[in-house]
């Protein structure tokens with residue numbers, strides 16, 4: 001298996017890489033994948049298909065996490081590329097978090113200003 005497939009780094013790939021799954025090679029290019037929930041599905045790497053409902057539902061357009069996990073286990077996925085994509089994703093998320101914290105601080109300030117204004121109004125009304 002020399003061809004390398006780099007799947008999109010989406011949630012399904014993340015789950016494929018991180019969830020507890022047991023992968024057993026039953027025959028050449030034929031794998032049995034037992035998921036966290038204890039269900040077992042058959043992945044045919046040559047055909048690029050899986051027996052899980054997620055795969056059938058998606059009509060094979062997108063690969064399910066079982067198929068992706070098998071690709072990871074047999075080194076069809078460039079793990080280093082996956083890692084560096086994950087690292088840059090984490091950096092982006094940190095930047096987003098900092099921006100959100102910044103916005104939260106501004107909103108907090110606005111809330112305090114409004115409270116002060118309310119206090120002043122109450123004093124005027126007295």
Ligand SMILES: [Zn+2]
Nearest residue numbers: 050052064066
């Ligand atoms: Zn599947």
